[in-house]
Amino acid sequence: MVIEVSHLVIARAMFGTTMAFHIIFATLGIGIPFMILISELMFLKTKDQDYSIMAKRWTRVKGVLLGVAIPSGTIAGVSLSLLWPGFMEVIGRVMALPFQIEIYAFFIEALFLSIYVYAYDRISTKARIISLILVTFGALASAVLISNVHAFEGTPAGFRVVNGKIVDVNPWAAFFNPAFFITAGHVSLTALMTGSFVFAGTSGFKMLRNSPGSRSYQFHAKALVMSLILGGVISLISALSGHASAQYLYEYQPEKLAAAEGLFETQSHAPLTIGGSVDPEKQEVKHAIEIPWALSFLAGNRFDTVVRGLNEFPRDYWPPLFIHTMFNGMVGIGMYSILVAIIGVYWLKFKKKTVVPKWMLFAFFLSAPLSILAIEFGWILACTGRQPWTIYHILSTADSVTSQQNLGILYLLFILVYLLLGIVVIAVLYFYFKRNPLIHELSGQTDPDDKNYPAH
Amino acid sequence: MYGLSLTDEILGITLIWGFVFIYAVMGAMDFGAGFWSMIYINRDKTNVTNIANRYLSPTWEVTNVFIVALVVAIYSMFPRAAYSLGTILLIPGSLILLLITIRSAFLVFSHAAEKYKRLLIYVSGITGILIPGLLIAVLPISQGGYVIEQNGRESLSLGLLFTSPNVYAFIAFAIISSLFLSSLLLADYSKTAGDLRAYGVYRRDALITGPISLICAFLIMVTLKTEANWIYIKMMDNLPLLITSAACFILTGALLMIPGGKGLKGIPRLAVIVTIIQFLLAGFVYGRAHLPYIIYDNETIRTGFTDPSSFRAVFIVYVVGFAILFPGFYFFWRLFMRDRSVRQTD
């Protein structure tokens, strides 16, 4: 029995690690082309060469990240079958469509990215913008489709189980399961938001290292204003869509909401609990701040909404309680981003200051790693919070896992490869931009080497 | 044919066979090209390595999409078989994934940093040999005999696997034929690019690896006879096709010998086409004999099949998807080709 448990735990850890690694590159794979598109549009509108340079330099970044996004995604896709054969058997029968359509989304993205990158100088600005729109569309579509499998895991639909057999399959009903639109919206918005704050963070970092008034400082200030305005708007909408996600949890996965909030007793006028750690023995959240009535209002838009607590569910069905921290972290970062964007836009746009205080630049810089962290928190909340199920109240994680033993060594190998890739990505970007500093491009030199073709 | 009519199952397995074939051919060229660029890394005065590299850069991404498409096709059409395959293939599958990951990542990185170019060439060369060898092991595994049951669980016996002459014959065949296919293709590619030095080298390599790959194919048949007799017998039902396939092989050899214009020997473009037909025939005979089993003798295409309404939806999506994508591909291909001729002239 001891061996059983640890075997399942390794499989979960292994898949979680793969996803946590992939999601960084996947999210940036949506956010960065989106920001390149915005830069190209700004260039079209203002004819300011700086925006074009921005687009070119970020295209390089995108090219390198793709080298990790694609193989790690391949691992994600294949290891679903290798690690969770029981789960994929059900998915294959009922929910194969999103995976199927996703292949086409990948094709669209790959085709138009190649066109944008390889033929950059040969096609018109309009053709470039169309290509970028299609790249962003392809990336968003693949994210929406794959997240839809996740949505289905939380709100399964389109089939019935009779005596252990799957009957009455309706693949399109499964596709449009109740959480489809909410999940799609939140995942897309937060990916675009992450793109904006990665731009803002990079600019903040660069401005910290250049003296005010220098050409580089001005260049990055433009990128900063653009991304803060965009990021501010998108993070506001993201927060609203996150609110919608929480309301759907209230309706469809009440255990998850209860664990995320550390709520034990079912009650109306339930308080919103922020911070602290959930203690299952004392049935309380230690060291937390409580906002009376707020949770009831959030869950149902009325203070007398009855929110179900953990005690209403068998203890075996409780998700791990640390997801409370994940939830707080994600929401906290969302609030931080909105705040930072407001401060930045006020300072740069309304006060029209050209010099930004260091502490503010540092705050902008932080928003980049934080938004990626929020993506991680969100997924851990969503996936770990679904435990012990892979398909909510239908298929348990223990019944999904492979029967193969000795996963430990494989897990170790995967970790080593992810470490290697992580280090190499950073090194490659570092050397590339060291060899091709911004100042070269600003002084009118065009990029001498088109690295997309190896030397002849 | 042979009592099988065109049912949904046959349609599904044919689609999967098609993906396997496309991936096998594209993958062989891709992996083989990696190996050749490693072998010729120190011949700086010729363009032999660069030819291989130039071919490699734009293709791996499309090749990669096909392996994803293949896995998706298997679990969406034969979920029960995917369950067994997933369980049995955990270890070889994970190793393949790790190798593919390292390889694709370094392919992309090498374009961003000159520093890594040599390292990349070694990485892609070595993985280019290992990956086909591991991938093909799936075939003998699916023929049965290597899966043991312990306390009600199925698992792959690595001991049995690595003492089987049949497995080694398959591995040798995969490696050699990926070198053969890629040298043929690179010969054609360098002839088109007008690089006669490289053409001579790759033509010679094709002439060396070709006969060895034929010997490996015979070894597969010989070992099949003793180790998986059921499939051997059914393959022999299609002996005429096998003989045609061997004839195509000889034709390929001839096409490389005859004069081909510009004072050169060989018409590589035709040789590539004939070789692909040869693989198509042999692959068809093998696949046909494998039916109705997906994994001998516990999963057939009938036991493994998905829900009919799911199949219909998935199939419609395939048809619509490819209809939409085809013009996109065509456009891409034209842009890409024109792009290349522009580069050649300047």
Ligand code: HDD
């Ligand atoms: C930049 C990233 C980011 C930010 C700032 C937020 N989220 Fe989020 N959240 C995600 C990134 C994310 C995500 C990674 O995209 C998740 C994981 C699974 C999913 O569907 O989206 C997610 C899931 C997720 C879920 C769980 C859905 C499920 O279990 O399926 C809830 C309840 C919320 N979010 C709520 C919020 C609220 C109220 C936010 C307030 C600002 C918020 N999120 C900000």
Ligand code: HEM
């Ligand atoms: C991309 C971001 C994602 C991250 C970071 C992520 C993270 C995780 C983590 C940490 C686990 C382990 C949970 C635990 O056992 O405590 C897990 C499990 C799982 N996730 Fe996700 N996940 C992501 C996306 C998805 C998507 C899109 C799907 C649906 C296709 C999915 C399906 C699963 C399944 C099937 C498991 C295994 C069973 C389980 O433990 O529930 N995940 N994931």
Ligand code: HEM
């Ligand atoms: C279990 C969950 C997931 C699986 C099985 C999966 C699968 C894949 C695969 C197979 C690829 C490589 C595609 C190729 O070969 O071209 C990929 C890349 C990618 N995935 Fe994931 N993915 C998962 C989760 C996610 C999520 C949650 C997102 C977004 C929120 C996402 C967005 C992307 C993006 C943007 C790429 C980059 C592809 C490209 O740029 O071509 N993926 N994924």
